[in-house]
Amino acid sequence: MRFFLYLVVIASLTACKTIERAGENPSAIRSSGKYPGEVPNMLKGTIKQHVALMGYDPAKGDAYEPAVARGYGIVVGLNGRGSSEIPPQVRAHMLADLSRRGMGDSTRGWGDLSPTDLINSEHTAVVIVEAIIPQAASGRKPARSGADPNHPSLSGTKFDIHVTAEPSSTTSSLEGGHLLPTFLRLGQLTTGRAQAREVAVASGNLFINPFADPGAVGKDYVSRLSGRILEGGEVLHNMPMRLVLIDPSHSRASMIQNAVNRVFPEEFGQDGPTAHGMSDEQIEIRVPPSWKNDVPTFMNLMTHITIRSQKPESVSISIKRLLLQDPSPKNVDAATWRWRAIGERCLPIIRQLYDHPDELPRLAALRAGGGLFDPVAVPYLTEMATANIGLGSRLDAIDLLRDMPPDFRIEAGLRPLLNSNDLEIRLRTAEVLAFRQDPLIKQYLVNKKFDLILVPSDFNVVYVTQTGWPKIILTGDIEIERPLTLSAWNNHFLVKEAIDPNKVHVRYQKSENHAAVRQTVDSDLPTFTMFLAHLTTPEEPAPGLNLSYSRTIGAIHSLWRNEYLNADFKVEQDRLIAAIQRLATETTYTTRPDFGDEVESGGDRFLNKNDSNTTIEIESIP
Secondary structure: OHHHHHHHHHHHHHHHHOOOOOOOOOOOOOOOOOOOOOOOHHHOOEHHHOEEEEOOOOEOEOOOOOEEEEEEEEEEOOOOOOOOOOOHHHHHHHHHHHHHOOOOOHHHOOOOOOHHHHHHOOOOEEEEEEEEEOOOOOOOOOOOOOOOOOOHHHOOOEEEEEEEEOOOOOOOOOOOOEEEEEEEEEOOOOOOOOOOOEEEEEEEEOEOOOOOOHHHOOOOOOOOOEEEEEEEEEEOOOOOEEEEEOOOOHHHHHHHHHHHHHHOOOOOOOOOOOEEEOOOOEEEEOOOHHHOOOHHHHHHHHHOOEOOOOOHHHHHHHHHHHHHHOOOHHHHHHHHHHHHHHOHHHHHHHHHHOOOOOHHHHHHHHHHHHHOOOHHHHHHHHHHHHOOOOHHHHHHHHHHHHOOOOOHHHHHHHHHHHHOOOHHHHHHHHHHHHHOOOOOOEEEEEOOOEEEEEEOOOOOEEEEOOOOOOEEEEEOOOEEOOOOEEEEOOOOEEEEEOOOOOEEEEEEOOOOOOOOEEEEEEOEHHHHHHHHHOOOOOOOOOOOOOOOHHHHHHHHHHHHHOOOEOOEEEEOOEHHHHHHHHHHHHOOOOOOOOOOOOEOOOOOOOOOOOHHHOOOOOEOOO
C-alpha cells in the first residue's frame, strides 16, 4: 500500500512539471525624462532640454562646433622655389590621386604632363591643406541641363582654407603659388585606402604674409611656407547634423521633428524635410538653403524651439517673467534665442522691454527684436550703438542693424560713428554701411580680386581683411606724402615723387626675366591702390601693375612703414589658424565615411560648462 502511495506522489510531481506556466507580467514603467545634468528653467520645454548634437564627430555635445577637414594638395607656379622631397607614403598617395583624376591622360586636358613630372618639378610643392567646415554645411547642387554650373545658387558652403608646405620638403616659399583642386576629408591627415569620404574641395591663389619682402627669401625671419586662400573651399556633399535624444522616446522624437519642421518648413531646392526622425533616439537635421551661410545661428534657433505647440504669446510672457526674475547673462542669451525661435508673434511682448530700465532684459529684447527685423527696434538699437555703454553691446547693436530692411534712420543714425574715437566701432560701422550700400560709402570691385571701400571719416586708416572675401577699407583722406623715395622688394618696386605734386612715378619689375613697367599715377591712395591691382586690357586700358591682393597690401604697407602715408595701418586678426588649433586639441576626429558607433561624452550637459567662455589666443600677422 505504501509503495502504491509513493507511485501516486511521483506521478503527480511529474505531471506538474509538464504544465506550462505563464511568466510574471512586466509592469509598465513610465519614462522619467531625466538625464545627466540639470536644465535651467529658461530652457524647459525646448528642444535643447532633450537632445545633444552629433555631427561627423562621434562625440555628443550641447554646443554646436564645426569640424576640421584636411588633405594633401599640390601648389604650382612657384618659379623654382618648390621641392620634390616628400615622404614615400605621401608621394605614393599623390601619384595615385593625380592619376585617378586624369593627369597623364592626354585626352583629359593635361597634355603630356604626368603625375611624376609634376611632383618632381622645382616649380611645384606638395602641401597640407586644412580648413574649418560647418558640420551641417550644404553641398554643391547639380546643374540642370543648359544651366550655368557655376551659378551661386548651386554652390556649396564656402570657407577659407589654410595651406602649409609639407614639413619634410625643402620648399623655400609658397609665394605666388596656385593650389590645384584638392579634396578634403574630415578627420586626421592620412594616406592610403583608410580614408574618410571626400566632403569638400579647395583651390585658388595663395595669400601669404603680405608684409614679406619677395626679394628677401632666406634673409629674414618671415615664414613664406604657409598661406591662406580666402573663400577657396567649397563643400561637395550635405553634412547633416543629428539630434540625439538623451532619453529615447518615439513620441518625443516625433514631437521634436514636427516642431522643427513647423518653424523651418522645407524650402525650394532642399532635398528633404529639415528634420527627419530616424529612430526613437536620433533625428537627422538638414540646414535649409536660406541658412547655409549662417549655420551657427540656425542651430541656435532650432535648439531653442518650444516643442509643444502652445500659444506663442503665452510662451513669450513666460520667458519674459523668467528673465525678469533672474536677469543673468545665461538667461539673457537663452531668452533671446527662444523669442527669435517663436517669431513675430512674440514682438508685442518684447517691445515692452525695449526701454526697460535694467540693461540685461533690455539687451535680450533688443537682440531678439533685431534678429526678427522689427522696425520698432531701430531707434533703440541706434541709441544702443551710440550710447556710452560696453563695447560688446554697442557692436551687437551695429551688427543687428546690418540686416534690417531698408530704413533711412539706420544710415542716418550710424554715420556719426564713422568719426568715433574707437577704431573697432568705426570699422564695424563702415562694414555695415557698405553692406547696406549707403551712398556715402564708395565701393569698387578691383579686377575681381578684392573690394576697395572708401569711407569718409576724420580718421585716416588703412584696414585689410584676411578672412572671407578680401577687402581693403580706406577711411579719411589718405595721400602719399613728400619728399618720397621708396625702394622695396629688392629694388623691383620703386616709387618717387613727380614734378606734378599730385602724382608719383612708379617703376615695377616682376622678376629679372621681365621688362620693367614705368608709370606716373595720382598720389591719392585710393587711385594708387587701384593702379597696383588693375590689369590693363583693351576693354579697360587704364594703366596697372596687376598685383595680387597680397602684393597690393605689401606695397601699401611698405609706404606706411617708411612713413609716406598719413594714416594708421590695421590688419584683421587671423582667426582661422587659431580655430584649427583649438578644434584639433579639443577633439580627436576619427576618419569614417558616415555616422558609426556612438561615443558617449562625459560631464554635465549644462552645469559648470565653460566651453563657450574659453578665451582663444589670436595671432596677428606681424
